[in-house]
Structure formats: structure tokens, C-alpha cells
Amino acid sequence: MSETSPEEARRIAQGARDRVHFEEEALALADQVYRVARGVSRSKEEAEDLMQETYARAFRSWESFTPGTNLRAWMLRILTNLNIDRGRRAQRTPDQQPLEEGDYFLYNRLEAASGESDEERILERLSQDHVAEALAAVPHDFRDVLVLVDIGEFSYAEAAQILDIPIGTVMSRLHRGRRILKQQLAELAVEAR
Amino acid sequence: MSEVDPCDWCEEVLQPYLDRDLNETDVEKVKMHLNGCSWCEKRFKFETDLRRLVRQAAVEPMEPALKAKLAALRLEL
Numbered sequence: 001m002s003e004t005s006p007e008e009a010r011r012i013a014q015g016a017r018d019r020v021h022f023e024e025e026a027l028a029l030a031d032q033v034y035r036v037a038r039g040v041s042r043s044k045e046e047a048e049d050l051m052q053e054t055y056a057r058a059f060r061s062w063e064s065f066t067p068g069t070n071l072r073a074w075m076l077r078i079l080t081n082l083n084i085d086r087g088r089r090a091q092r093t094p095d096q097q098p099l100e101e102g103d104y105f106l107y108n109r110l111e112a113a114s115g116e117s118d119e120e121r122i123l124e125r126l127s128q129d130h131v132a133e134a135l136a137a138v139p140h141d142f143r144d145v146l147v148l149v150d151i152g153e154f155s156y157a158e159a160a161q162i163l164d165i166p167i168g169t170v171m172s173r174l175h176r177g178r179r180i181l182k183q184q185l186a187e188l189a190v191e192a193r
Numbered sequence: 194m195s196e197v198d199p200c201d202w203c204e205e206v207l208q209p210y211l212d213r214d215l216n217e218t219d220v221e222k223v224k225m226h227l228n229g230c231s232w233c234e235k236r237f238k239f240e241t242d243l244r245r246l247v248r249q250a251a252v253e254p255m256e257p258a259l260k261a262k263l264a265a266l267r268l269e270l
Contacts, residue, residue, distance in 0.1 A: 027260075027264055034259075038253065060268070103236075107235070107240075128246065135250055146247070150244060150247045171212075174212075
């Protein structure tokens, strides 16, 4: 017979309950976490690998999560760090790449190419596939921010915390990322037809 | 002082405006301009719709098999 005191037994039981509770909460967020994983990955397979690595790490380090804080943000911080660790930084961010086009650029191009003047008709020229493909072509640093804010619906402050970058950087990358996305869309929806 | 073209100015502030990251005075200026300028108004509407398209870009749901794999990663009791 082991010599576990009643206090010790209670403590162990409580720890097990806390852990199960944590795991269940983390799993309940899987669909939301997957949206971000899919957004920052090039393929479905890559997203699935990333999800498994993320959950394996989260379950191992559950004790470092502070109950009552934002679990989704905590999970996504693990996910984005793992994604960075995977060496995808090999793709250099074209920070210095000139980007002369303004924010009306895509609309102007679509309008000129279609001869339409109705906003909804112009929008119809963009398919969901175009958007997914254009998003995949946005460099990672910008895409991470775009995905967290536009798809994950995080605030700037949360995205800054998750990616561990200043809030001003979140805003400038988002701004620039959206412009790059529009350039990509212009290429896909106008030039390539 | 050179006069800034109001449409150029609106293009510049389109993103901060939609991000609610613009000061009140400028927000009023944008609204005033959009009321009288359908050219800019269409472009602002388009940007809003485009953001919605981006939000919908990743809705392809996760495979049930992946969900099962994630659940299997839970630690042994």
C-alpha cells in the first residue's frame, strides 16, 4: 500500500480534473484554431500537421496556461511559434519591395477590365478561389497578421501579443498585407484571364 | 500649401477608416466626402466586401479524422 495522505490524494485528483478540463476546452476551440492554421499554411496537409504539433505541445505544457486568460490566443501563440520554427522563414519578407499601388488599385483594375460600373458586379469577378490563392501568395509575415485579424477576428493588441511584435508593426503589416493581397488578386482576376 | 485631392486623401485613409483607427475629425471628413462622391463610395463598399470575402476564405472545415487525432494526443491519465 502506498502512503498517500488524503491531502496529497485530493491534490492529485484536482490536478487531473484541471487537466481534463483544459484539454476539453482546447479541443472545443479546434475549429477556430484550424481556420488560422489553414490560413497560415500552404496546404491542407501542412495545416493538419501544424494542428497536431500545436495540440501535442499545448497538452504537454498545459500547466503553463493561466486559467482565466484567453486560451484561444494562447493556443495560437503556440501555433504561430511552431510555424515560424518550421524554418518557413527561409522565405524572406520583401519589406523593401516597392509597392506603389494605392488601395483603389484592385477596384480600378477590375472596373477597367470589365467595363462594369456597378460595385456588386465588379465584386463578382473575384471568386473564393481567387481569394484563397492570393492569400497563399502573401509573404508569411504579412499573412500571419492578416489571418489573425481578418480570419481569426483578433484585435490588433491580441495579434501583437500572439506574434510577439509591437502593435504598430501589426498595423503596418496588416495595411501592407492587404495591399499585397489586392495586387495578387489583380493578377489572378485580371491579368490571368 | 498644395491642395490634396479629396479622393486621393480618401484612398489613403481607407484602411484606417475601416479599421476604426482614424480620429473623429477625419472620420467626419471621410463620411462627408463619401456622401457626395459615388466614385469613392463604391471603392469603400468594395473594400468592405473584399474583407468579408477574406474572412470567408478559410471556412473549409477541418476533417473529422483530424479532430479524432487531436483528441488522441491528450495525455494519459
